Amino acid sequence: MTNNTHKTDSPVTVIGLGLMGQALAPAFLKAGHATTVWNRTAGKADHVVSQGAQLAPTVGDAVKAGGPIVVCLTDYAAVRELLGGSEVDLAGAMLVNLTSGDSAQARETARWATERGARYLDGAVMAVPPAIGTDAAVILHSGPEADFQEYEPTLAALGTVTHLGVDHGLASLYDAAGLTMMWSILNAWLQGIALLRTAGVDAATFAPFAQQMAATVAGWLPYDAEQIDKGDFATEVSTLGTHTRAMEHLIEESETAGINAELPKLIKALADRAIAAGHADLEYAVLIEEFTKPG
Structure with a gap:
């Protein structure tokens, strides 16, 4: 990983000025990079132009401006449509695509870019726009390591940048895995609040205990990882x-309290299938075998 202490004056282009794009361009400017921007609705560039960015008249001109071309659009189809126009020459360009999508789309777009003579890094932004430009913003990249290393000092203006490997789909896969963690934690937190509110406990009172539990469980991950890998x-x-019996108690508690029990029932359904497969006496991580099966 590299944080944003690397500063150069090399040029960079940002294509797409939605909420995230409007955070990316100022971060490059603040780090001293000559920054060219382009957006389909030109008015969205006013804020970053006032900070020193140069607005390219066309997307073709933006591609020619020099340095890596950081793209952040609505989806991968929009990337290919926009950059596939006859007025755009991608030969020799370095595309860094931070558009959200899945791993198959990332790999397909990498092939598409290569066919047009461009180099290509796929990426995922694991941060909200206000965090861009700080160490708290984690930016994942996948694709050829040499390309990442060449432009790492420039990309580090955005936050903590990481190269995951040569497979262009890795950044999207890590993004999806991270979202799985996020929503699972948030849903468990909301289930706990719903339970405690039936006894008059508010969310603010529960929060410190929930944070402690989340940290404790996070500490178990290396142990589980060793079991799974072996x-x-x-x-x-x-x-x-033993876990399943506790799941039964959670379902009973939720139903008795008159709150939604779908989440604990889903968790127990997975465990029940593993037990039916003969895994009752094994550790909880054996559930990986259920998660790796098609739904």
Whole structure:
């Protein structure tokens, strides 16, 4: 990983000035980069132009401006449509695509860019716009390592940048995995609040305990990872069967309290399938076998 202490005056182009694009361009400017911008609705460039960015008259001109071309649009189809026009010459260009999408779209867009003579890095922004330009903004990149290394000092203006590997789909996969973690934690937090509110406990009171629980569980991940990578789920801490009995208590508690029990029932349904497969006496991480099956 590299943080945003690397500063150069090399040029950069930002294409797409939605909420994220309007955070990316100022971060490059603040780090000392000559920054060219383009957006389909030119008026959205006013704010960054007032900070020193140069507005390209056409997307073709933006591509010619020099340095890496950082693209942040609505989806991958929009990227290919915009940059595939007859007025755009991608030969020799360095595309850094921070548009959200899935891994198949990332790999397809990499092939599409290569066919047009461009180099291509795919990326994922694991941050909200206000965090861009700080160490808290994690920016994931995947694609040829040499391309990443060449432009790493420039890209580091955005936050903490990381190269995941040569597979262009990795950034999107990590993004999806991170979102899985985020929503799972948030849903568990909301389930807990719903339970405690039935006893008059408010969310602010629950928050410190919830944070402690999240941190404790996060500490278990390296242990689980070792079991999963080895495929050895021999019990050292607690069996899946023991976990399942606690899941039953959570379902009963939720139903008795008159709140939604769908989340604990879903969790238990996965555990029940693993137990039916003969895994009751193994560790909880054996559930990976259920997660790796088609739904």
